Amino acid sequence: MREKEIEGITLLGNQGTKYATDYDPSVLETFENKHPDRDYMVTFRCPEFTTLCPITGQPDFATLYINYVPNVRMVESKALKLYLFSFRNHGDFHEDVCNIIVNDLVKLMEPKYIEVRGMFYPRGGISIYPFANWAHPDFGYQEIARERMFAQLSDLDKGDGAR
Template sequence: MAHAGRSPEELKDISQLGSQGTRYPSQYAPEVLETFDNKHPGRDYFVKFNCPEFTSLCPMTGQPDFATLYISYIPDVKMVESKSLKLYLFSFRNHGDFHEDCVNVIMNDLIALMNPRYIEVWGKFTPRGGISIDPYCNYGRPGTKYEAMAEHRLLNHDLYPEKVDNR
């Protein structure tokens, strides 16, 4: 399959995109994540994923938890391929973990995968028992301006929670 602007060599490590035989993992599967080269490594820019159909399981009750996940990152050399990210996030469907753990595990896996300059993951979980939980985590590469950016964004995150409109 031809992809505009990318040589076959650049796409050699991407196996999910365009595959007609997609297999959806039934258990947590970070190994499905794939990367491709950033064609603009000399420029800072955000890549944002909005994932409105994230599900995981409560580790105590086994009941499903639903969320919209927002993943934003500033790439360096590698970028995450979106279909592999979709399959990875789907692998949480039967994964029992607390909301806070899910967003941190996702961020840690993406850092290990592509070593971004900056990344943040925000989960807006739908209420259960009258309470919603919206964990946010971020990371900026240590010793760089992105570390200071991460601190600033964390300290100023969600200053106006009454304006959250996903419920």
């Protein structure tokens, strides 16, 4: 049972971890969801996310929130950490980053629902908080995806951007 559970996971516990110097979705790994009969939310809070402005090359810092309802496969957290680290020297606009992450994780896991919120710290006096989500058409989360898209605006109005 244990061998099947960790099949395909190569990074966890590996002392020789290599950090990608540019965007690399190939580092992502998954494992089997042990509770596919129950819908539940998995949340990752990533307070040290860094990417580069594609125009100036200056660093942009953010806290990312990744929430998803797993289907059959789940993302392994160390692999996710290395994937997010791979944005460190990569230039993309904030909005692109959130959409790229959603797209990569959808392709990797095919979750029932996923959302990524980027809480980018101010640069030039403006903070940018992009939000991207996706709902698998087979599981009935399309309405929730639509509601969440606009509900996050009221969260920000309440001063609760970390939700």
